[in-house]
Amino acid sequence: DQQVKQNSPSLSVQEGRISILNCDYTNSMFDYFLWYKKYPAEGPTFLISISSIKDKNEDGRFTVFLNKSAKHLSLHIVPSQPGDSAVYFCAVPTAVIQGAQKLVFGQGTRLTINP
Amino acid sequence: DVKVTQSSRYLVKRTGEKVFLECVQDMDHENMFWYRQDPGLGLRLIYFSYDVKMKEKGDIPEGYSVSREKKERFSLILESASTNQTSMYLCASIEGGTGRGAFFGQGTRLTVV
Numbered sequence: 001d002q003q004v005k006q007n008s009p010s011l012s013v014q015e016g017r018i019s020i021l022n023c024d025y026t027n028s029m030f031d032y033f034l035w036y037k038k039y040p041a042e043g044p045t046f047l048i049s050i051s052s053i054k055d056k057n058e059d060g061r062f063t064v065f066l067n068k069s070a071k072h073l074s075l076h077i078v079p080s081q082p083g084d085s086a087v088y089f090c091a092v093p094t095a096v097i098q099g100a101q102k103l104v105f106g107q108g109t110r111l112t113i114n115p
Numbered sequence: 116d117v118k119v120t121q122s123s124r125y126l127v128k129r130t131g132e133k134v135f136l137e138c139v140q141d142m143d144h145e146n147m148f149w150y151r152q153d154p155g156l157g158l159r160l161i162y163f164s165y166d167v168k169m170k171e172k173g174d175i176p177e178g179y180s181v182s183r184e185k186k187e188r189f190s191l192i193l194e195s196a197s198t199n200q201t202s203m204y205l206c207a208s209i210e211g212g213t214g215r216g217a218f219f220g221q222g223t224r225l226t227v228v
Contacts, residue, residue, distance in 0.1 A: 009155065034216045043119070043205050043219030044158070089157060091216070101146065101209055102173070103217055105158040 003027075004092050006106035014114050019077040021109050023090030026071065034091045034103070035064060035075050044089060048075070080113045087111070118142070119208050121220035128227050134193040136223050138206030147189040148173075148207040148217065149181065158205065164189055196227045 003026040013019045025033075032051045036044040050057040050064045050073070057064050063076045073090055087108045093101040122137035140147065146165050150158040150173075160173030162181040170181050178200060182190040193200055203224050207217040 004157075006157075036216070041124075041222065041224070043207075043222050044217075045219070046216035049216060101217075102160060102163060102171075103148070103207075103209075104160070105150075107155060107157040 004090060004104050004106040006090060006109050008109050009107065010110040010112070012112045012114060013080050015082060016079045019075075019080045019084065019111055019113070021075040021077075021088050021090075021111065023073040023075075023106050024071060025073070025090075025092050027092070027094065030093050032093070033064070033066060033073050034093075035062075035073075036089045036091060036105075038087045038089065038108070047088070077111075080111075082113050082115060085111060085113045119206055119218050119220040121204075121206050121223050123223050124221060126223060126225045128193075128196050128225065130197060130227055132193075132196045132227075134196050134225065134227075136191040136193075136204055136206075136225070138189045138191070138208075138220055139187050140189075140208035140218070141187065142208065142210070142218075143186065144208040144210050144218075145186070146209045147183065148209070149179075149189070149191045150205045150207065151175070152203040152205060152222075161191065193225075196225075198227050201225060201227045 005024045034049045035047045037047045038044040050066050065074045087110050089108045090106045091103045119140045148163040149161045164170045164183040180192045205222050206220040209217040
């Protein structure tokens with residue numbers, strides 16, 4: 001079974017500094033990995049993904065790094081802004097059936113950006 | 116933009132009631148999912164569907180069933196609601212295999228009393 005772990009339930013960062021969120025997984029057989037962001041009382045929104053053939057993907061202030069040998073993902077946000085305060089989930093697709101992805105999510109990390 | 120709409124934002128139901136949660140997507144996606152979110156547990160998959168009338172159990176299907184009679188609509192049914200089903204329920208729609216990720220509805224906060 002695919003296991004995805006986010007070992008930090010919460011993280012507090014000063015505005016303007018770098019936020020680093022981490023995610024570990026147990027299975028290497030997938031093409032890409034994803035990060036989602038969730039505000040209270042809203043559904044998660046897709047943030048950024050990375051293909052397994054890359055080790056880095058950048059989109060504005062957000063960069064995701066993939067270390068396949070360590071089975072580890074990290075999301076870097078720089079500079080951090082108060083609007084980045086949310087819960088962040090990493091997700092890994094697993095058990096493809098009839099072309100369907102079954103996304104397995106980590107437990108989430110609540111990021112708080114302090115002014 | 117893909118839109119995924121859940122019929123209710125907040126619901127309060129009594130123990131033993133049959134509860135229907137509805138979800139509609141407007142992008143002709145074949146794959147739809149129901150998750151629940153609980154503190155410290157992340158998002159856990161209840162059921163998913165990869166085509167009309169086709170469904171597969173997720174990781175925590177007990178106490179739930181689903182219905183997909185039309186491609187755009189995926190319903191989650193709590194046959195007899197219990198207090199441990201109090202949770203945030205999230206519907207998602209995905210274009211399989213594209214790497215673009217899933218699109219979620221706004222969530223339904225269900226409280227069973």
